[in-house]
Structure formats: structure tokens, C-alpha cells
Amino acid sequence: MNTKTENYQIEVSGYSIDVIRKDIKHLYIGVHPPNGQIRVSVPLRLDDDAVRLAIISRLGWIKRKQEPYKSQVRQSQREYVSGESHFFAGRRYRLKVSEQNSPPKVQLLNNTRIGLTVRPGTDRDKRESVLYEWYREHLHAQLPPLITKWETKMQVPVNEVRIKKMKTQWGSCNIEARRIWLNLELAKKPKSCLVYVLVHEMTHLLERHHNDRFRELMDTFLPQWRTYRDQLNAAPLAHENWRY
Numbered sequence: 215m216n217t218k219t220e221n222y223q224i225e226v227s228g229y230s231i232d233v234i235r236k237d238i239k240h241l242y243i244g245v246h247p248p249n250g251q252i253r254v255s256v257p258l259r260l261d262d263d264a265v266r267l268a269i270i271s272r273l274g275w276i277k278r279k280q281e282p283y284k285s286q287v288r289q290s291q292r293e294y295v296s297g298e299s300h301f302f303a304g305r306r307y308r309l310k311v312s313e314q315n316s317p318p319k320v321q322l323l324n325n326t327r328i329g330l331t332v333r334p335g336t337d338r339d340k341r342e343s344v345l346y347e348w349y350r351e352h353l354h355a356q357l358p359p360l361i362t363k364w365e366t367k368m369q370v371p372v373n374e375v376r377i378k379k380m381k382t383q384w385g386s387c388n389i390e391a392r393r394i395w396l397n398l399e400l401a402k403k404p405k406s407c408l409v410y411v412l413v414h415e416m417t418h419l420l421e422r423h424h425n426d427r428f429r430e431l432m433d434t435f436l437p438q439w440r441t442y443r444d445q446l447n448a449a450p451l452a453h454e455n456w457r458y
């Protein structure tokens with residue numbers, strides 16, 4: 215069987231569509247979290263015009279599927295001011311912003327408040343980046359023991375785990391380099407979600423495709439993975455401006 219797959223993007227009716235071309239019989243259209251990205255799996259025998267036609271003929275369905283993601287996007291315009299709610303490690307907190315002539319910092323004040331201290335006159339984007347830097351440190355601190363634990367459990371070595379903001383994926387894996395990328399947004403989610411994404415990406419080091427073997431491996435390593443996946447994809451989503 216030809217297992218070669220090809221990934222690229224095309225524009226249709228103002229949408230940017232992820233196309234995955236592979237050896238399958240039928241065309242599938244999916245609308246995916248976190249921002250309603252459209253992904254089409256296409257049999258090798260069909261060309262891009264066939265993909266365009268399929269998208270256009272299902273635009274009504276696609277728009278309906280995207281609606282919940284859009285309303286979450288609308289809720290998520292954040293200004294990083296006092297009183298606003300922000301998520302951290304699966305819990306909702308209120309932000310308390312104070313201005314002070316000292317290096318910026320973030321700290322958990324108690325079970326309900328995150329304190330963000332910035333210099334007077336700091337603009338929105340800078341306040342956001344200070345908070346995200348704190349999210350990044352939090353993830354970085356959690357990762358080493360997690361990676362060690364799962365490397366031992368799964369008997370699969372990982373070369374590197376890196377963190378970045380991603381628009382359409384919670385994680386990704388470069389199998390050849392044994393390098394895993396995790397979405398910085400995971401800092402807002404419960405730890406179980408971080409574990410789920412890490413184990414999912416590490417499972418790709420054993421099985422490239424999302425096939426039966428992949429699911430069997432996941433069932434073995436992390437039997438509750440479906441629950442964690444649903445938790446991950448449930449609202450609330452990221453508090454940032456997801457772009458299409």
C-alpha cells in the first residue's frame with residue numbers, strides 16, 4: 215500500500231484549507247479545534263478542483279460547525295486588565311494588575327487571583343507577553359519529570375520537547391528528529407491535558423498514523439485518553455485572538 219501523504223494549504227471562498235492527500239477511498243471534511251480550522255483528507259485520485267467543489271458544496275455545513283469556535287473567539291478578546299478572567303492549570307482566575315517601577319512579574323496571589331505586576335504605562339501586548347512568559351516557565355518546569363516518566367513507561371526516547379504558540383494544533387511531532395512541540399496554550403489546561411498531548415505525540419514515535427495500532431497504544435499507555443481529549447477540546451478555549 216502506498217502510505218505517502220502530502221500536506222498543503224489551499225484557499226477556497228476566503229478560507230484557508232488544510233489538505234491532506236493520502237491513499238484513502240473517500241474525501242473527508244473536518245472542522246477542528248481550537249479555532250474551527252477546516253481540514254480535508256483527499257484520495258490521491260482527486261485533484262484540487264475536486265477539493266474546491268467539495269468545500270463549496272458543503273459551505274453551509276462548515277459554517278454551522280465553525281459557529282461554536284467563533285463565539286469562543288469573540289469571548290476571547292483579552293485586554294489584560296484587572297478583573298478579567300484568565301485560565302491557569304485548568305482553573306479560572308481573576309487578573310489583578312498593579313503598576314510598579316520594577317521588573318514585570320506574575321504570581322498566584324491565592325486560589326482565585328493571578329497578580330500581574332508591570333511598569334506604569336505598559337501596553338496590552340506587553341502585558342500579554344509577560345503573562346505568556348509565565349505560562350511558558352510553568353510548562354517548562356513541569357516537562358522534565360513528565361518526559362522521564364513517559365519515556366520509561368513507553369520505552370521510547372525523546373530528543374527534545376519545545377513549546378510554542380500554535381494556532382491549530384495542541385502538539386506536533388517530528389518523528390525523524392524525535393522532537394515534540396507543545397502548544398503554549400496547554401498551560402491554561404488541566405495537567406491531564408498536557409499529559410494527554412505529550413503521550414499522544416510520543417505515541418507517534420511508535421506509530422506515525424492515527425490508525426488502530428495508534429489507538430491500541432494509547433489505550434495501553436493512557437486508558438483514559440478519550441476523557442482527557444474531550445476535556446482538552448471543551449470550552450473554555452484560549453484567551454487570545456485566534457486568527458483564521
Ligand SMILES: [Zn+2]
Nearest residue numbers: 414415418424
Ligand atoms: Zn497525532
